[in-house]
Amino acid sequence: MSESPTTAIDIAAAVRDGRVTAAEVVETHLAAIDAREAELHACNAVLADEARAAAGRGDAARAAGATLGPLAGVPVALKDNMCTRGIPTTCSSKILEGWRPPYDATVVTKLQEAGAIVIAKTNLDEFAMGSSTENSAFGPTKNPHDVTKVPGGSSGGSAVAVAAGFAPISLGSDTGGSIRQPAALCGVVGLKPTYGTVSRYGLIAFASSLDQIGPFGATIADAAATYNVIAGHDPRDSTSYAGAMATIGAAELAGDVSGMRVGIISELVGAEGIADDVKRRFTEAADALSAAGAKVEETSVPACVYGLSAYYLIAPAEASSNLARYDGVRYGLRIEADNITDMYTQTRTAGFGPEVKRRIMLGTYALSAGYYDAYYGKALKVRSLIARDFAAAYEKFDVLLSPTAPTTAFGFGAKTDNPLAMYLSDVCTIPSNLCGDPAISVPFGTGDDGLPVGVQVLAPALGEPALFRAAAALEGSAP
Amino acid sequence: MTLPDGWVMVIGLEVHCELKTATKLFCGCPNMFGDEPNTNICPTCLGLPGSLPVLNENAVELAMRIGAALNCDILASTFHRKNYFYPDMPKDYQVSQYDEPINLNGRLDLPDGFRVGVTRAHIEEDTGKSTHVGGDGRIHGATHSLVDYNRSGVPLVEIVSEPDMRTADQARAYVTELRAILVATGASDGRMEEGSMRVDANISVRRSETDEFGTRCEIKNVNSIRSLGRAIEYEAARQVGLIEAGDRVIQQTRHWNEQQGRTITGRVKEDADDYRYFLEPDLVPLDPSPEWIASVRSELAVLPATRREAVAAATGADASATAVATVVDLELDQLVLGAVAAGADGRIALARASNEVAADAEGGRGLDVAAFTAVIAMESASEITATQAKTVLGELLADGGGDPEAIAAKHGFEAMDGSVLDSVVDKVIAANPNEWQRYKDGDAKVTGFFVGQVMKATGGKADGKAVTAALVARTKA
Amino acid sequence: MAKRLTREEVAHVALLARLEVTDDELDMFTGQLADILEHANDVEALDVSGVEAMAHPMQLRNVFRTDVIVPALDRDEVLSQAPSAEDRRFRVPRILGEAP
Secondary structure, three states: OOOOOOOHHHHHHHHHHOOOOHHHHHHHHHHHHHHHHHHHOOEEEEOHHHHHHHHHHHHHHHHOOOOOOOOOOOEEEEEOOEOEOOEOOOOOOHHHOOOOOOOOOHHHHHHHHOOOEEEEEEOOOHHHOOOOOOOOOOOOOOEOOEOOEOOOOOOHHHHHHHHOOOOOEEEEEEOOOOOHHHHHHHOOEEEEOOOOOEOOOOEOOOOOOOOEEEEEEOOHHHHHHHHHHHEOOOOOOOOOOOOOOOOOOHHHHOOOOOOOEEEEEHHHHOOOOOOHHHHHHHHHHHHHHHHOOOEEEEEOOHHHHHHHHHHHHHHHHHHHHHOOOOOOOOOOOOOOOOEHHHHHHHHHHHHOOHHHHHHHHHHHHHHOOOOOHHHHHHHHHHHHHHHHHHHHHHHHOOEEEEEOOOOOOOEOOOOOOOHHHHHHOOOOOHHHHHHOOOEEEEEEEEOOOOOEEEEEEEOOOOOHHHHHHHHHHHHHHOO | OOOOOOEEEEEEEEEEEEOOOOEOOOOOOEOOOOOOOOOOOOOOOOOOOOOOOOEEHHHHHHHHHHHHHOOOEEOOEOOEEEEOOOOOOOOOEEEEOOOOOOEEEEEEEOOOOOEEEEEEEEEEEOOOEEEEEOHHHOOOOOOEEEEEOOOOOOEEEEEEEOOOEOOHHHHHHHHHHHHHHHHHHOOOOOOOOOOOEEEEEEEEEEEOOOOOOOOOEEEEEEOOHHHHHHHHHHHHHHHHHHHHOOOOOOOEEEEEEOOOOEEEEOOOOOOOOOOOOEEOOOOOOEOOOHHHHHHHHHOOOOOHHHHHHHHHHHHOOOOOOHHHHHHHHOOOHHHHHHHHHOOOOHHHHHHHHHHHHHHHHHHHHOOOHHHHHHHHHHHHOOOOOHHHHHHHHHHHHHHOOOOHHHHHHHOOOOOOOHHHHHHHHHHHHHHOHHHHHHHHOOOOOHHHHHHHHHHHHOOOOOOHHHHHHHHHHHHOO | OOOOOOHHHHHHHHHHOOOOOOHHHHHHHHHHHHHHHHHHHHHHHOOOOOOOOOOOOOOOOOOEEOOOOOOOOOHHHHHHOOOOEEOOEEEEEEOOOOOO
């Protein structure tokens, strides 16, 4: 054959047509991993044996005349906070080291049913808490465009897996920007779908009311194809959306934005810390949409600026409870001690890294007697205000636009001593999580340092069709 | 044991009952008592990372039945997390209803008419079970503990009463009645010995001249209705003793020790009471439709109090009589009501049902109403004696049915002719002149002697009441 | 403006969360958490009276499962993941107090 296909859509088509075997596809990607994994450390585990076995089963099924799925033979990398039966799932934490889940996450089952092949479990900030993947207990992941820079986080490993060609698609989870921000920093597409459209069953919780699984892809079409596979109602997740969900097809991917009303969120473009080169690329992106026929205007979403404050009370509060179960009794790490209270304390103290401890303590404080109303209770009301302001904006606009991250990829250690500075890198991505709305980061050129810049498209809940339409237009006009 | 004059005890009860569902509250594991340890477990009830809860619809239905039976408002509700570390709780938080429970503002009327307010009856999940190794199986002194999560996630309803009760008897009557209601509605099997129903008592004392409540203690680990009464009386006396000695009562949780017959202070935890409740983000609000609530209310089983009134009305007994409670508790009330409707004597039907039939309640519930009616009719018509009626009933129960008249005939039971009885009585009197003299002098104790002699002479066929009447008639001759 | 978080409060929170912090860590966490909370105080200016709390983005109600048994996990597989097991159960060190 002439040239091996690289996108998920092309690979699946080639495997279906018999132009390439799943086994060949897997070997190509394992070779790519071999070439750069030691340098990048994107993976907590490379599942070479499992992937080869799965490819063999897929090829045998095709030979037997089976109908192949939409992701037939497509390697996929999974953030290591999604449960895979019998395969260690660590959350990049010492506290879960060695744990082998006795079940698969719903997204894993859906991907496998679509013919995809899990090739790696990827590195993340411990329990998805971070924006640089530096908070992994197993060491940081490096940005493939410049290995002295972070890949962003918390789904840094999954972003890098796609950017470095380890897999054409991967899954991440996004609680405050953990898919979109690393997508921007690594120059790939990253989607946070509408809350409830992708099942959380088997996703190890950080903050349940904010967590959402979504895809990374090198192209908008691959992200859409992956979204189509993983979205859908799941009776095992009470917060799973039960109504009709759009399938993203050719109509959306054509990227026709003529007449589309696009609002630029002035509070986010003007936010403290947005770098000039990021702003310039953002303006070019807005102009490109305008040139393609969209009606682009600045608009105000006033409460948006309070997103960070609300988020850094709500997310840690939920996390403090979600992470209580890591107590050394049923699975994972245990530090033996004379009595159960000491065992709990020593296990958790040894098992969690500093950022996880910081957030557990922050959340515990926000919920504790005497402070609940002032912190957590108030944050929930601010969340209402933010949702209200976004709803008002969506009466005038089909989609909204902002930078994804304030800067291009930053250096290792640049923000690790100042948690608040690290948190500020999520300022543009957090509001969508608070509202439950979808948002996507699309690569749009590079900054002054030559590193990728991302532009974020936001849409109201279940607005994925408009979101993909605008994203496809941006992809088509990116420098 | 009662309190010294001038003291009043104030009792409120918290009753946890396990719901009789097939599966657990948030997962499809069997809700089964007594299975092999750790066999009814899944990611959700083990709290494995990534697992999620989904609410059991039938648990909601049963919780609503409890609310309806206790005359509660059935409302839209939410679930919260109650955060605390404990090894029998796999997520280290308990999912429970907090400020928005499904059932609010109910009441329960005791058989004597005393009304106890029901504050709320909310849904929550049960914990696993710890076994303590070493230290005589108790938590203190144990070397380590072993945890079984089969019970983890079993659906519970916690029924919280107002502090309306003033005596241990009222508390016992409340639990007895509540248990009967839970069983009648099919919501729970109410087995205290298996822990499917657990009672905690909040107790305080105050001087009768004040209205102000004293400091309360919560008594846990009460495993039977009898223990409940003992624990309450002990604890109230302990508190009065403290106050009279110039000490004060410290609010705390205490544990009832059945062997020692006293309450013992629990360990006070440093971080107690900071449970950091917040809305459970993995669940959505519960908001039963008006139609669902209406159907639960309309399809509710007839409650024990109503059934007792029906039995009382049919038999002429008092609704609070023990016999009435017995036939209702054992679900023999339909047998009694059926017999009375078919013309049987209500007083006799109640007596036989609450004694002989109650002794084999399971057989009794399967007893043919017509057969039971026939026995009662034969006895009330003096065709057979009470003793004979018991024999016939015993055989009907043992054989699972039969023809009462045929059984009576087989034993040769028949109404004894009055002249035959007279001649037997005369012979017995003649043979026992000394005893007869004592009887005539008013020594009631020899009545039994004469009845016994006549019974012996007639092979048990005489009716005891008829013998007594014949003896009385002869003293007046 | 709410008063600045104290070392004692952080120590209490660590106890509630079953975490042990050294003196140095206590200083570090106290400073960092206080900064974060101070930043969060920007919401103090907001008037939220009459605003409903939004705990969740999903406006669903009444999500149920039917009361039907689903096969349980294999006990040996589950216990093989436990740090310590004995007599078909999870083994834990001695427990200091009754459940609350």
